[in-house]
Amino acid sequence: MGRLEGKKAVITGGAGDIGRVVAALFVAEGARVVLVDREQRRLEAVAAEVAENSGLKGEAASAAVSGVVADVTVAESVRAYVDAAVTRMGGIDVFVNNAAIEGEVAPIEEADEELFEQVMAVNVKGVWLGLQQVMPVMRETGGGSIILASSVAGLEGYREMGAYVTSKHALVGLMRTAALEGAEYGIRVNTVHPAPVDSRMMRSIEAGLVPDDAEKARAAIGRGIPMKRYATADDVAGMMLFLAGDESAFCTGDTLSVDGGVTAG
Numbered sequence: 001m002g003r004l005e006g007k008k009a010v011i012t013g014g015a016g017d018i019g020r021v022v023a024a025l026f027v028a029e030g031a032r033v034v035l036v037d038r039e040q041r042r043l044e045a046v047a048a049e050v051a052e053n054s055g056l057k058g059e060a061a062s063a064a065v066s067g068v069v070a071d072v073t074v075a076e077s078v079r080a081y082v083d084a085a086v087t088r089m090g091g092i093d094v095f096v097n098n099a100a101i102e103g104e105v106a107p108i109e110e111a112d113e114e115l116f117e118q119v120m121a122v123n124v125k126g127v128w129l130g131l132q133q134v135m136p137v138m139r140e141t142g143g144g145s146i147i148l149a150s151s152v153a154g155l156e157g158y159r160e161m162g163a164y165v166t167s168k169h170a171l172v173g174l175m176r177t178a179a180l181e182g183a184e185y186g187i188r189v190n191t192v193h194p195a196p197v198d199s200r201m202m203r204s205i206e207a208g209l210v211p212d213d214a215e216k217a218r219a220a221i222g223r224g225i226p227m228k229r230y231a232t233a234d235d236v237a238g239m240m241l242f243l244a245g246d247e248s249a250f251c252t253g254d255t256l257s258v259d260g261g262v263t264a265g
Contacts, residue, residue, distance in 0.1 A: 002030030003245045008089035009033045010081070012072055012130065013099035015042035017199040018149065021233035022096060022240050024050045027064050029241065031094065034085040035067045043067035063088075072099045072126030082133040091141045094244040095134045097127045098149040102201050103163040105208025116163040123167035124174070131178050135187060143186020147243050148175050149236075150191040152259045160209070168193075172255060179253035188252035192239050195259035196221055198230040226261030 009026050013019045014035025023033050027050055037043045044067060051061035066088060070081040085092055103119035104112060127148055138144035153161060154168030171191055179189040196202050202221075203214070210217040222228060239258045242248050257263050 002028065003241065003247075004094070005030030007031045007093040007244065008085070008091055009094035009096065009244065010036060010085045010092050010134070011096040011098055012036040012081075012126070013149070014067065015039055015046045016098070017201075018197065018233045018236050019096075019098050020046045020050070022098070022237045023047075023065060024053060025234075025237045025241055026094070026244065027051075027054045027056075029245075031244070032063060032089050033065045034081070034088060035065065036070050036072070036081045036099070037067065038069065038071055040067075040069045043069060072130065073121040075129055078126075078129040078133050082130075082137060086137060092134055092137050093141075093144045095130065095138075095144065095146045096149065096240060096244075097130045097146065099126055100149060100167075100201075102204055103161075105160045105205060106162075107160055108162045111162055119163040119167050120170075123164070124170045127171060127174060131174065131189075135178065135182055135185075138182070138187045139185040143182075143188070145244050145248070146178065146182070146187065146189040147240050148189070148191045150175075150193050150255070152193050152195050152257065152262050154191065154193055155255065155257070155263050161205070175255075176253055183252060188243075188248070190243050190248075190251060190254050190256060192236060192243070193255055193257045193259060193263070194231045194236045195225050195257075195262045196230050197236060198232055202230065224262070225259070226264065229260065231258055231260065 009031045015037035047067045050065045068081040068084045070077040100123045150171045151168045153165045175191045206214040206217040
C-alpha cells in the first residue's frame with residue numbers, strides 16, 4: 001500500500017516542473033490528483049504523462065489524475081477548481097499550493113510596478129484565495145494537509161528579486177495564520193522552502209542576472225549552495241510527500257527547508 005493510499009490531492013501550478021513531479025509521486029503512492037494550471041495544452045499533456053507512467057489505463061487513469069484549467073488570481077476561478085476537485089474526488093485531503101511566477105530581475109528602484117503586482121497576485125493572492133476555498137472543504141471532512149510552496153527567498157533576502165522575495169516571505173505569514181486557524185479542525189499547514197531548483201524559472205532568473213552569460217550566473221549560484229548543486233524537483237517532491245502523508249500528522253505551522261544547507265549559515 002502506498003503512503004498516500006486513498007488520499008485526494010489538488011496541486012496548483014500542476015503543469016510546471018515541480019507540479020508535474022509531485023503529481024507523479026503522489027499518484028505512485030496511491031493518491032488521486034487534480035492538477036490546476038492556466039495552460040490547457042500543457043495541463044493535458046502532464047496529466048497524460050503522469051497516467052501513462054503510473055501504468056494506469058482507461059477509467060482508472062482518468063480517476064487517478066485529471067486537470068482543471070483555472071486562474072489562481074481570480075476568486076471565481078479558484079472556487080471552480082475546488083468545486084471540480086470535490087465533484088471528481090469527493091473531497092480534498094492534500095492541497096499543494098504551488099503556482100508561482102518569478103517576475104523580473106531588477107533593483108527595487110528600477111522595478112516595474114505592474115510586474116510587482118503580477119507577482120503578488122499569483123504568489124500571494126492566489127495562495128490566499130486557495131486557502132479561503134479549500135480550508136472549509138477540509139474542515140467538513142475532518143482535516144487535511146496544506147503545503148505552500150515558498151523558497152529560500154521566503155527566509156532570506158536576495159538582491160534584485162524584490163517582488164519574488166516579498167511574495168515568498170508573505171507565504172510564511174499566511175501559513176502561520178492558517179495553521180492556527182485550522183489546527184482545531186485537523187488542518188495542517190506548512191511551507192516548503194527549496195534552494196534554487198533546476199527548472200524553467202531558474203533559467204529565467206539566471207538570464208536576468210547575467211543576460212550575456214546565464215551559465216556564469218548558474219555557476220555562481222551553485223557555488224553559494226553548501227552542497228554545491230541546485231535542488232531538483234524530486235528533492236522538493238520528497239518533502240511534499242512527507243507533509244502530505246500521515247508521518248507528519250503532528251507537524252503544522254512550520255517552515256521546512258530543502259536547500260542543501262543555504263539557510264544553515
